[in-house]
Amino acid sequence: MGLIVEAVRTPTYIPPTETQSSVSGKGISGVDIMTKDEVELANDFHSRIRNARKHRGLSQEELAKQMNEKIAVIQKTENGIRPTDSLLNKFAKALDIKLFVESVSHAHTMVASDNDRQMTISDAKNSPESEPKKQKSQKKKGRRIGVSRSGARSRR
Numbered sequence: 598m599g600l601i602v603e604a605v606r607t608p609t610y611i612p613p614t615e616t617q618s619s620v621s622g623k624g625i626s627g628v629d630i631m632t633k634d635e636v637e638l639a640n641d642f643h644s645r646i647r648n649a650r651k652h653r654g655l656s657q658e659e660l661a662k663q664m665n666e667k668i669a670v671i672q673k674t675e676n677g678i679r680p681t682d683s684l685l686n687k688f689a690k691a692l693d694i695k696l697f698v699e700s701v702s703h704a705h706t707m708v709a710s711d712n713d714r715q716m717t718i719s720d721a722k723n724s725p726e727s728e729p730k731k732q733k734s735q736k737k738k739g740r741r742i743g744v745s746r747s748g749a750r751s752r753r
Contacts, residue, residue, distance in 0.1 A: 649694045
């Protein structure tokens, strides 16, 4: 019984010819869908629409007819229910107003310390800017299960 030795080739590296995107899945490759837009709907969009309509001297019915929409859509929007973006664009065009404003990030807050030492989590937690803690409400004394409300009944 003998051993047969074959010549072994050394591995070679072949670089990829096509670059691949780090974003995978459906949609446009390379576009992060979680990024915020530059503009967002103003918080007071409904009052802007109402004020512009009244300033132009239009009733809700007249504005609905001008926009080719139902009156209920105008009423819901003026009451603060957010319509679709296409409908918002119709409002902006019909009333010549700006409903979208530049977005401002509300997620970033900075907490600073008075002295030179580094801040700890406890410092940030105890800062006066942090939200006040809610006091726990005392539980009502509930009815025990299996006991009637009127008490024990006597049998006759």
